[in-house]
Amino acid sequence: MLSRASKYAILSTLYLAEHASKEKKMSVKAIANSINVPSPFLAKLFQQLVKCNIISSTKGPNGGFYLTIENENKTVCDIIEEIDGTNKLDDCFLGLAKCDGNNPCPVHFIVEPFKKKIFGKFRDQTIKEFANEVEAQGSVLFLSGLAVKK
Amino acid sequence: MLSRASKYAILSTLYLAEHASKEKKMSVKAIANSINVPSPFLAKLFQQLVKCNIISSTKGPNGGFYLTIENENKTVCDIIEEIDGTNKLDDCFLGLAKCDGNNPCPVHFIVEPFKKKIFGKFRDQTIKEFANEVEAQGSVLFLSGLAVKK
């Protein structure tokens, strides 16, 4: 459904929203360690995310990654579209060329409501809002000691 | 979520349930053409499915693939487990090492009910029952002219 790359990107952007700021930038390594993700790979992803203005960075001592107000108003959808190219969330669960109520695959009517729900969330909620909710709910972005599933 | 291989396997097994029988076996090519899937690849998959007794085959003229009663009582879960090795349906949507209500990722409580639903269906319904439902509902296993999404 989502590539590992976009999962990494989502988790680490939310992590930035929670833990970094213009005053307290974070290095790739710090983030990679925190959420248990390979750091050179994450570095590549971050370059991409900076380029398309989803996260921000400065070089040099005390440099690192952080989110601006503008960044905080991006959405998870923006991340997915940037990293996975197209939005894979809309794909048919069984691989039909098109997910479509007029030509439903055998599980379409189970999948459709879920897709609507999660897609709505990813599209309508800003990163900032999402991160706030994550904090409020006590959701986790990593499992201590455990790497993200390979 | 599911590999392309297991999607092919699911679609073609349901197709067999609907269109083939011990009296009317079908060749890989015929099925591959019907559901728009690369036939040498499907052939490989079918070998695997025969070996683990999810579908049946006979060689020679008028040979081909079909389902026995025993085959019809297998489940979609059996297919997924055979092809993808482990059941990827249970993975965390955001890639955490474990999908778990005690350490929920930010979308866990949206994903969980869906997973329960679709996993339940794949586990509790036999291929036969599933195929009957597909016919009754008029679900499609392919989009005429359109290949399965690559």
Place this chain on the structure above:
DNA sequence: AAAATAAAAGATAAAAAGGTCTTTTAATAA
């Protein structure tokens, strides 16, 4: 028995995804 048919088996190839490493550039602090 011979010819034809269709799967089985296995080798191989192409593509995509995931991951690493090295060099360059920009910013800062000493």
Place this chain on the structure above:
DNA sequence: TTATTAAAAGACCTTTTTATCTTTTATTTT
């Protein structure tokens, strides 16, 4: 202004997934 720090850039490698091709084996029909 020099040394240091950390990201940017890009080359490169590995593994997994997807796909193809060729040869062999089993079955059936003639």
